[in-house]
Amino acid sequence: MTRIAIIIGSTRPGRRGGQVAAWVREAAGRHRPATDFDVLDLHDHALPHLDESTPAIFGSYEREHTLRWAEAIGSYDGFVFVVPEYNHSFPAPLKNAIDFLYAEWNDKAAGFVTYGINDGVRAAEHLRQVLAELKVATVRTQVALSIHHDFTITDPLEPGTLTPGPHQEPTLTTMLDEVVAWSEALRSVRVPA
Template sequence: MTRIAVLIGSTRPGRRGVVVADWVARAAAAHPAVAAGEVAVDVVDLADHALPLLDEPVPALAADYRHEHTRGWAEVIGSYDGFVFVTPEYNHSFPAALKNAVDFLFAEWNDKAAGFVSYGAHGGIRAVEQLRTVLAEVKVATVRTQVFFSMAGDLELFTDPDAWTASTYQTENLGTMLDELIAWTVALKPVRTKAVA
């Protein structure tokens, strides 16, 4: 079975990432591959892992993890085949907590695929542009289709999240992104298998 993590990329109190990630997980449940039991989708919240600022003495490339929190994080990320990164935009970029979480590991990210759901005043577009370049360095292939929520089009997400609902267009766009993500994740499986062998 292919396993995909919907990764909440902000740890800030009051973040909207939990609302968005829950929507992604609910909508993904209707995807044919998920409904058929071929793909499992879980929400992974960075806030549940309490990673400190990067404190490993050896670069992640060496996979010589000295701390229990790193080994635990490696086990979580290593268990997934692909990711949907749910990220806000902070000052034209993605959150420091997400960058830190990526930097802790290397091999656990390799040869996997990722899609993006972003939110912010301008939809989080610039955050995703920067996140794509960081993920390329840890050998994550990113799909083209992106879902985004902006204050102009989705004001309720930011002002009254309990009343917010995604549009039909955004839901359809998520379906397209999941199609791409699942296809890429499956296509990369032989590469991941070879790397482990």
């Protein structure tokens, strides 16, 4: 069975990522019931600032938290990153989590569900560059959720409620189809992490 991790890319208290990831997982379960979709929350992994003495490309992980993270990421065939846009890019905890590993990311596929004032599109553009270095194939279709149109927010200091427009789920299912297809195609070139 193909396994896809839905990675919540923010650890900020009051974030919107949890409800976005739940929406992705629910829609994925209905659309692709033969694929295993799990939510992987960076908050639950509590990675410190990168503290490995050897660059990740060598695969000599020393720390227990790195070994747990490597096992988690290595067990998936592909990823859907749920990412807000922070200051024209993606959040630092996600970059840190990515930098801990190398081979575990290689020859897998990824898609993006972004959100923010500008729909999070710049976060995905930066993330595409980082993932390319790790040999992750990113799919073209992207879900871009607007804080103004896809969330109901009565207090700007609260996360509000995700209320995606009717065009968002068809875009999501197209992106999921692409991620699953590429994840399965890349299986033939993937070296076990």
